[in-house]
Amino acid sequence: MNRLLVLLLAAVDALIAAAVGVAVVFAPLTLFWVMALGGTADWGALWPAAVRIWQLGQFVPLHITLGDDYLVAAGIAPQAASFVVSLAPLALAVFTALFAARSGARAARSGAWAVGVAAGTLVTLLIAAALWATSRTPVAAVYGWQALLLPTLVFAVPALAGAVVEAWRIGDDGLIDGLRDRIDGVDARRGHPWVSAVSAAARGLAAAVAGLVGVGALVVAVAAVLRGGQVVALFEAAHVDVLGGAVLSLGQLVYLPTLIVWGASFAAGPGFAVGAGTAVSPAGTTLGVLPGIPSLGLIPDNPSPWLFALVLLVVAVGFVAGATARTRLASADELGAPRESTTAVRLFVFGVIVVLGAAAAALLGVVASGAVGPGRLSTVGPAAGPFAFCVGVELAVGAAIALFSPARTRDPAGAPVD
Secondary structure: OOHHHHHHHHHHHHHHHHHHHHHHHHHHHHHHHHHHHHHHOOHHHHHHHHHHHHHHHOOOOEEEEOOHHHHHHHOOOHHHOEEEEOOOOHHHHHHHHHHHHHHHHHHHHOOOHHHHHHHHHHHHHHHHHHHHHOOOOOOEEOOHHHHHHHHHHHHHHHHHHHHHHHHHHHOOOOHHHHHHHHHHOOOHHHHHHHHHHHHHHHHHHHHHHHHHHHHHHHHHHHHHHHOHHHHHHHHHHOOOOHHHHHHHHHHHHOOHHHHHHHHHHHHHOOOEEEOOOOEEEOOEEEOOOOOOOHHHHHOOOOOOHHHHHHHHHHHHHHHHHHHHHHHHHHHHHOOOOOHHHHHHHHHHHHHHHHHHHHHHHHHHHHHOOEOOOOHHHHOEEOOHHHHHHHHHHHHHHHHHHHHHOOOOEEOOOOOEEO
């Protein structure tokens, strides 16, 4: 495909990703402005509010400063007038990342992935700059460099990852193919296990990360079934009308991926915090006064120690990741590579699954934590370090069983032999 066409398509992808993200926020806010605020609405604040929510979804911290009139009306102490909100609604970032990865993969299939990724990144930077320049408000301020850099990275990193993965899979007649040739070496019989090792490690890592997210989603789903009554009670206690209920539901929906990461951390063992000095884990729950947000009704009051068995789910994820990688390595083993080479390859794959799986858990912990208010609400979410450590250990146990357990073979008669 022509490089100019690849550039234009990537630019359109970046434009659509940003436009849809802002529109998803702007549309319900407009409805709220019309139906709830009516004649008292400050229409000049609508656009900045929508942009700030989108920026928060791209990990840009908001520096909130409440006016004196609002402090008096709401009965808020003056020392709580200024605070930071940095807990991102991950649904917005996930949408951008998925769209970017798709764009990068398409550019790789077109044979000009570097051009596509660069074009999409540049357009995202320009859009982020335009949104920042047109949304100044003293109530929710952002640092300019964060407003430009962070949304750009949310698009650029997944786009690059999608492009490299697709180029490795189908070839690009360039940098990625050159890297494969260097790994292959002169002796294809000797080099092939290491080429397979890269693909196997990538597949195993993808299975580990997807499995960890799946465990978190399962924990949230079970909590919703078991504690749905508490969630409904908090909705009723909010005393909102239909419009208010819809806005409240949408607000919690964009935080659903954040809750899934909290669920994964809970299953892994460390749990998460909902305020400074609090802890929610299988070992127990220590909480103070919480905001009346319905989704917080999912938090168990007194977890059973039996919930520590949830770590077995993460171990199982490690086993599935190792088994996925081992299946990919089977073709390399069939080449008759020396045992020393086969062992080294499996150690490499094991290290990638464990180390990068733990790194992925740390990244998830970072993006799913932050501040939601002043004082004790400045610490919310999982601690990245303990989360990564526990996930790494649990993945290591499962992956080691799958990768290094003796394989079953068959004798010439077809009978299985260990």
